[in-house]
Amino acid sequence: MRNIIIFIRRYITFFTLLVLQIICISMLVRYNNSYNAVYINVASSFTGFFDKKYNDVEYYFQLKKTNKQLAEENAMLKNMIMTSIGKNGDTSTNKLQARIDSLYRDTLGRNVKYIFTTAKVVNNSLYSENNYITIQKGSADGVTTDMAVAGPKGIVGHVVSVSKNYSVVMSLLNHNSRVSVTLKGKPFTGIVDWDGVKPSEVLLHNVPKNIKITKGDSVITSNLSESFPPGLMVGRAIRVRPDAASNLIDIVLETSTDFSNLQYVYLIKNVFYTEQKSLEQATQQQQPVKAK
């Protein structure tokens, strides 16, 4: 026993190194698996303050671009309302219908599946291997994990952890990010992820060769995604990465969202998310997999 203590005392620095490294690695592994909410709670109350201060300065330099984006989006939305009212003449029922549809929530609270709220981006990383975005809305504003996040032009990512006043969003530019998408007007649904090469390009994998792709084809979120509403822009095809060995190709997409200039985003809440999840889980439990 005495010898053991002497041995430990002799190599105390080495043992401390080992202990600290084990702590580091275990934190890294655990965080990557479950996006530890406890860690983010401590971290964002501390760093969120500085991020906010920094963003206050940075924000002014991007005001012009941000304004332009918002004005363009407003124009697009106004056009959509105009066409949806004007399409079938000006009969009063259609006008009423359009008005109800554009309501943010009707009195029964059940008409709308997706609820949009805005949030200010306070920190945005772009050049790491795994990029995260911090937004200034948290559990106090009703943000929950797995909520979808979109920008004025296209999708951004989804919420991975929430503290009281801040939330962390895993952006599309992350090796762990997977989004279910579909090619607009073509019978294909696949997964988009990021290979870490350029912050403006993402990849759509395993597209069969018989689907004809032209440059500029839109890729939109599919109806299989749990958090994203179907039909949001993801990106446009810019080139095809051929694979001679297999019958499948990868498509390189240019993201619709300009990640280098992101000041406001929309949080999208799926009202029926928990209902859908619990039903799916219950079904899986009811029908256990039988042994062969």
Add this chain to the structure above:
Amino acid sequence: MSLLLKNIIRFFLFIFIQVYILDKIPMISRFAKPYLYYLFLLWLPYTMPRLALLGVGFVFGLTMDYFTGTPGYHASACVLIAYLRPFLLNVLLPQEKSEISYLEPGVKSLGFPQYAAYIFIMTFIHNACLVFIDWMSFGDILYFLIKVICTTAISMLLVAIAELLFLRKSRFKTNTAY
């Protein structure tokens, strides 16, 4: 200014420079990421006990991780270089002097070639550790090698700039015979 206060100011200065300036710079390529923050650990005084060095390295790395949202990533690399630092300095320090007469590692106290070697080896180990952690989750070996080399080159450039910009007055230890 007392040594403790100076180092506390440096602690925050290096983290803010890394998080709010260097991390915001658009990358030249995906292989070259500018790192400078670990220079804080290399500039710590000679007199620090090894255990304290490890502790400071861990806290410093973890603070960096708080800002980038990657717990354990920078901390692991920082602890490693904090552990290896005393060994390397023992090898590089001029042997004939019975006592170290300067407070912190620098061009004056070590001599230029030794100091350059010290910075280079530490930078290389730090970047290799970071890229290795990245590589464990994705990437291939070629990517690993190129990224270590490119990142080290960029970091060396940054350290040189930092040394030229912030001329540290390399003070003598007050109680030595000089």
